[in-house]
Amino acid sequence: MRTDLLTESVDGLDEALAAVDAFDGALAAGLLRPQPAQAAGLTELADAVAGTPLADRVAEAAEKAAAGAAGEDHFVALAAARTALLGSVHDALAHRVGEATGRGRAAADVPAPTAREAVNLLAAARSWLSDLARCGWQGMDHEVVSGAAQVVSAMLPDPELRRLATLLDGFAAELAASCPGASLERVPERRWADLWARAVLLTVPGAAELPETGTLTGRLLPLGVDVQEHATAVQAQVHAVFEPADGSAARLVRAGVSVPKPDTVVGAGLWQLLRPHLSLLEAVGEGRSMELTDMPVTAEGDLLWDNERARAGESADAFVTARVALPTATDGPTAPLDRHPSRIAVPVFLEGYAARQDDDESLYFDLAGSALAVDADRIPSASPLTPEAVAKSGACIGLLRWDAGRFVLQALAVESTVRKKAVALHAGAWAGGTTDKAGVKAEKAATDAVKVLRERAGKLLRK
Amino acid sequence: MIAPARPRKLAKVPFVELADGRMQGVVSSGSDIGRVYVSSIAASTYAYGCSTNNNRPCGGARGWYCNHIRALIGEAVLQYGAERVARYLKVDLADAEPSGDSLIDAMFATRPGADHSGAAATVFSRFLRHLAYLELAPTTAPLPEMQWFPPTRAVA
Structure with missing residues (x-):
């Protein structure tokens, strides 16, 4: 691992x-009656893609928006x-990560979309996002933001629309907590523009599809x-090395499960909702491998x-996997539309560092x-791993990410030496359940919370 | 990003939120398991409302914050923290330590009136929408956009 490459400029x-920032500034102020500075921001974005196939359409859009x-x-x-x-930023950063880890990356071979989603709901979402762009973050109020609620409610039950629905739900809640925009002291321009642009793209039929492209055994x-x-909403993703039964090269894959949830279900309650649908979570908790037979997989290795x-x-110790199997595994590709710096989450293993x-x-x-x-x-929050343990660790399995202009390591598990013995702590240790005292208490509290809500739902929802 | 809600017991107040310019929620009746009260306090004016889900006014909420509203404030403080509640309701606590009690004192000192905006139906339907989240099926298809929503050990 060449960590020195991660701090060099790109x-x-x-x-x-x-x-990107120039456009984000224009969006923040709202595009209903743009000022000259906003027009300049829009032009800067259009100029940046002038040498690409998008050039004409973006130039026209920037002119109209201005x-x-x-x-x-x-x-x-x-x-x-x-x-x-x-996307180009993502590619440059992913290339740099590849140089640092020394691992290869598989080529993306993403099938053409079939666009089966309910088009009317996509149109409704796009209409809300357009209203938002006209108001800008500075001009938004409760009335505009609450327009998302109906769209989200209609979309959530449809699995084909879950990606966009979950994004809009989280985005709208965040905006609602910041309303009215006029009184905001600080606007997270890059973040909100990220969420807005991602949502707008997902309203294009077919854009959210991540179809099965094969199976793994x-x-x-x-x-x-x-x-x-x-x-x-919550999502848990297990990062893992997959060794094909046919003896071909090992590759990195992810297995995830997600579910919408009431906001009062937190902590251990998240594991409880997810656990039944991903038996892998239990295997992770127990430190086991799993044998897969014809498991469907997407082009990205999900x-x-x-x-x-x-x-x-x-049984399979994650640290043995990280030391032995990870260095020779191939990273999965990223689907063209999903290329974004925030998508970078590359498993790495580090040891022999000094935590400071x-x-x-x-x-x-x-x-x-x-x-x-x-x-x-x-x-x-429902995990035995703590920031203190990370700060005292001697070895770490983590995800390399890129945030706010630099590479950052997120710890998935750490090893530290306690009385000359290596002790491991895993972020997902309680995913399948736990006998840890604090963990049991958290599980009980979460069970009670969901029980009350289900009891209420049983009484009120079906009347 | 918003810090996640703090865990709390839900039996008495199954639902509370800061939304639509109000602190609003649903409080279980102490006597009838099938009945709930819909209670709210408006930001800035602190105008209060409390009625059953069938729109019968609460007998306790006449010129006074009834026990349902007090319970709602207490649980909102548990879930969001007193500071966020004070900020949302635009309560000036002066030098008082932010807490459920100091919030009630500060708001009541302004002699708030009853809220006749008829928000109960809206709040109740938002509660039902909230409950409906439990009925939604999990999926093992990836949601790449969740990468924008990291967990945090920080609480509200």
Whole structure:
């Protein structure tokens, strides 16, 4: 692992991000009656893609938007331009990560979309996103933001629309918590523009499809669990090395499960909702491998998990997997539309570093003369792994991410030496359940919360 | 990003939220298991409302924050933290320590009136929508957009 490469500058990165920021500034102020500065921001985005096949459509969209006359198709074109720029940033960063890990990356072979989604709901979502773009973050209020609720409610039950619905739900909740926009002291322009542009693209029929492209048979060796959550949704993703039964090269895959949830289901309650649908979570908790038979997989290496096609295998220590199997496995590709710096989450293994905490409590791993930033807060709350344990660790399985202009390590598991013995702590140790005292208490509280809600739902929902 | 809700017991107040310019929620009746009260306090004016889900006014909420509203405030403080509640309702706590009690005192000192906006039906339907999230099926298809929503150990 060449961590020194991760702190070196990447050619063209600043220029690409400057064009993104220019557009984000224009969007923040709202495109209903754009000022000259906003027009300049739109032009900067259009100029940045002038040498690409998007050039004509984006130039036209920027001109219309600058005149306050952008239609929905124009917003789609602008979102596409911004996404293309960040796609190029993603590619440069992913290339750099590949140089640092020394691992190969499989080529993306993504099938053409079939566009089976309910088009009327996609149109409704796009209409809301267009309203939002006209208001801007500075002009948004409760009335505009609450327009998402109906669209989200209608979309959530449909699995084909789950991607967009979950994104809109989290995005709208975040905006609602910041309303009215006029009184905001600080606007997270890049983040909200990211979420807006991503949602706009997902309203294009077919854009959200991640179809099955094959099946896998062989042994799955888990590395760790990554959890993502917003108030009303949670996803757990297991990162693992897959060794095909036919003896061909090992590759990195992910297996995930997600579910919408009430905002009062938190902590251990998240594991309880997810656990039954991904038997792999139990295997991870027990430190086991799994044997897969004809498990469906997407072009990006996401397993479309089916409990029927997996059975528990022999015990497999994640740190052994990280030391032995990870270095020679191939990374999965990223689907063209999904290329974005925030998608970078590459499993890595580090040891022999010195953990160092700055005065402002930010954490770094010093390794061979370079310092890698560590995000020790990105750990699920129902987990034995703590920021303190990360800060005292000697070996770490983590995900390499890119955030706020630099590479950052997220810990999935750490090893530290306690009385001359190596002790491992895993972020996902409680995924399948736990006998840990604090864990049992959290499980009980979560069970009670869901019980009350189900009892209420039984009484009130079916009347 | 918003910090996740803090865990709390849901038996008494199954639902509370800061939305539509109000702190609003649903409080279980102490006497009848099949009945719930819909309670709310408006931001800025602190105008209060409390009625059953069948729109019968609560007998306790006449010129006074009834026990349902007090319970709602207490649970909102547990779920979101007193500071976020105070900020949302635009309560000036002066030098008082933010808490459920100091919030009630500060709001009641302004002699708030009853809220006749008839929000109960909206709040109740939002509660039902909230409950419906439990009925939605999980999926093992990937949701790449969730990468934008990291977990945090920080609480509200």
